[in-house]
Amino acid sequence: MEFLSLLDITFFLLAGFGALVGIIFGAIPGMTATMAVAVCLPLTYALGLHHGLALLLGLYVGGISGGMVPAVLLNIPGTPSSITTTFDGYPMAQKGEGEKALKICVIASVVGGLISAAILFLFAPLLADFSIKFSYVEKFLIILLALSVIASLSSSMLIGIFSGVIGIWLSLIGDYSISDGGNGKTRLMFDFMEPYLFEGFSLLPVLIGVFGISTILLEAEKGAKSGLVNERIKISKGGGFSLSIFNGRLTNLVRSSFIGTFVGMLPGVGGSAASVLAYTQEKNLTRDSSQMGKGAPQGLIASESANNALTGGALIPLLSLGIPGDSTTAVLIGAFTLQGIQVGPLFIPENTETWYVMMTALVFANIVMFFLMFYAIKYIAKVVMVPKHILFPIIVMMCVVGAYAINYGIMFDVWTLLIFGILGYLVQKIGLEVAPLIIGFILGSQAEVYFVKSLESFGTFSIFFTKSPIAMVLWGLIVASVMFAIVMGFKSRARQKMELTQVTGSTRTASGKGHETDND
Amino acid sequence: MNNVERFRRSALLFPVFLLILTTIYLAEALSIRSQFGGDTIVGPRFMPILMAFIMYAALVVVIVGEWRKEAEAAAGGSLLRPLLIVVATGIYIAVFRPLGYVPATLGFLVALFLIFDFEKQRPALFVFYVIAVTALFYGLFAGIFGVRLPPLLGGF
Known part of the structure; x- marks a missing residue:
């Protein structure tokens, strides 16, 4: 219980503040939880690990939840994971039941988030304990499995392979040390780049560039005003909400939460897959699916509980195997890197206090999200109208100054931010996906080390099949x-x-x- | 549609670009030498070469597929604004240290607000926002988080 001494008032304030800012990011169409975490990542440098994690986990939970607001009120999913919330949320808003729809979403979200946190708490230590015994062979195969799952579940397998391979390419640039089985020389770069790229591209500016700058570039293309100025928010005064709506729908709620958690565990699979799968399951299994898509509460319950359950699920492979479950948890790796901590099988046994702190932050962020959104939904709903043309310049500026700040003012890191911002933009323009690219970038060099060390240790390829x-x-x-x-x-x-x-x-x-x- | 036009309009350009890039990458990977003489399969060039071959295989499938199918009309947005943001950000990074945080950020925000058509009709409000945002983030980064931002003209 020593971790209790780490939970001061600042910790809870940061988790709550993170949830609020996350909700705002999520509620503004085009801005995502991943972007919120990436943009605020440099701030955690000064906050320290535990306070920094409180802020980032608050942003994560809030960002995923905020997407429901424009999904219900404007028929625009605020985040990709709230796509199925539009199916029933918007028809309800049009019938004057916007507030009721949002409150259903909030309850489903908090239940999904808490169930997934419980599964994370129970399952991650077991998986970590099990994976400690893994040799280089199994570690390599785990990464290969993660990369193959990412490629398989991308919009097309080829797109997944392209994106992942580009990420691995980029991760191999730099020095390949003798201790890792290399030749101690730099590779895959011109000689004049050696002073800058000796250790390869720094992870943090890469993450901020890909998830911050490139998103702004994509959104800027559409035009900052994007027609929302003329939209009218219909939230309605009539309550019409009562907990009895959940009567007979608890199975849906729990099933969708489990689906969300499971999908979250699969590397690189976004929240949209979780909510679509849960929604489809509910449609197939419910006795009367005729109202789904026309304003049925069970559709909202399935969608929102699944996408919030993603949060705990995505943290399971991250904290037990060192493999990020989604784009946002990939960015969270940056927060650990910033504090000099490596996530993987030894993370929970060696950082028990941090582990409990993370669980506390996750649960607290869900509770804050619930109170903020349930009781202040009318005010939060107005966030969707915040003009992007003031937010976008501020975000770009924050990304640049943040990239400058994280590594004591190394200017090459700031250029890396811009290079990867442009790369992320181009990659998405031509239809590739950034999640496999980033996960390939994070896991690529590790995969190589495990592969080479396996062969060095056992001397034969057959060991990968027979170990x-x-x-x-x-x-x-x-x-x-x-x-x-x-x-x-x-x-x-x-x-x-x-x-x-x-x-x-x-x-x-x-x-x-x-x-x-x-x-x- | 003839092949040249199809090539120009279709999604073939990028796969071909990647093909060229992969070839350069492979050439570079093949020139990597192991620390201790004999180039066995296990070594610093194995993974880059493997990745290059996976890329070749995937590219062949995509290029053949793209060549066969009719090109689809691309849905367009304006590329000008992203380009302007990239140029403005590049200049900002270049002058960030020599000029210092305050003048560089003031100039950058002016450029970005103009690119995003923010409060162009109300110059007083425009100037207020530029100064307020610069000051706010100076306070946040330097004051609260203790980041040493570049001083004015690299000096004081």
């Missing part, structure tokens, strides 16, 4: 994830072909009728 039953199970999972992607690819292609045939058929019929009419 242990765990290795065989991991190969089975890798093959299953690749097969899943191939089958889904075939299915999607077949569906597209069928839709194309139907469209062509109906066009022909229409033009045939047109000709007949002309002839008549």
Whole structure:
């Protein structure tokens, strides 16, 4: 219980403040939880690890939750994870039940967040304990599994591979030390770059560039005003909310929370996948799905409990294996790096106090989010109208000054921020994905070290298949994830072909009728 | 649509760019030498070479696929604003240390507010926001978080 001494008033204030700022980021369309965490990352340098984690976890929980506000009121998902909230939230808002819809979302969110925190608390230490015994072979295979899952669950497997490989490429730039099985020389760069890139690109400016600057560049393309100025918020005065709405829907609530937690554990899979999966499950399993998509509370419950459950789920592989579960937890690695702490199997046993502090911050952030959003939803709803043309310049400026601040004013880090901001923008412009790229960047160099050390230790490639039953199970999972992607690819292609045939058929019929009419 | 036009309009440009980049990367990877003579498969060049071959395989699939399918019309937004932001940020970074935080940030915010069409019609408010934001973040970074921001003209 020594960790209790670390929980001072500043800690709770920072977690609460983080949740509030996160809600604001999430509620503004185009700004995400990941961006909130990335932009505020440099601030944690001065705060120290525990206070910094309180702020970042508050931002994470608030950012995921805030997305429900524009989803319900404007039919625009504030974050990708609230896409399915628009299906039933907006129809309810149009019927004058905006406040009721938001309150349902808030309760579903807090339940999802707390269930996932409980699963994290119980499961992460067990997984970490289990993975401590892993040799280099299993560690390499775990990373290979993570990368194959990311590639499989991307919009297309090829896109996932491209994005991941570009990330791994970039991670291999720099010195490859002899202790890691290398030759002690720099590689994959021109000679004049050696003074700057001896240790490769610094992680923090890379994260801030990809998730901060590139997002602003993408949003700037659309125009800062983007039509929201003319929108009117319909939140309604009529309450109509009571807890009885959840009667008979607890199974949905718990199931969706578990789905969200599980999806969160899969590396690189975003909240949109969690909420879509939970929504689809509810639609398939409920007795009466006829109202779903037209303003049914069970749709909101499924969507919001799943996307908030992502938070705890995504932290499980991060804290037990060192593998980020999503983009935001990838940015959280930056906070640990900033404080000189490595996440992985030894993190929980060696940093028990930090582990309890994180759990406290996560639970507290969920509770603050609940009170803020449940009782002040009318005021928070107005955040969606905050003009972006003042926020965007401030965010860009914060990113630049933040990148300057984190490594004692190294200007190359600030240029790295801009380079990766542009790279992140271009990558997304051409349809690639930043989550696999960043996870490839974080895990790439580790994968190489584990691979080379495995071969150095055992001297044969067959060791990757025969080292242990765990290795065989991991190969089975890798093959299953690749097969899943191939089958889904075939299915999607077949569906597209069928839709194309139907469209062509109906066009022909229409033009045939047109000709007949002309002839008549 | 002829092939040249298809190439110009379609998504082929980037895969071809990546193909060239992969070749340069592979050439560089092949020139990496191991610390102790004999180039066994285990060494500092294995992973880069492996990544290059995975990239080649994926690129072949994409290029063949893109060549076969009809090019789709690209939905467009204005590229001017992102470009201006990148240029302004580049200049800001370049002058950040020589000029110091205050003048560099004032200039940067003026540029960004103009790019985002913020309060152009009300110059007094425009100037107020520029100064207020610069001062606020100076207070936040230097005052609260103790970051040593570059002083005016690198001096005082």
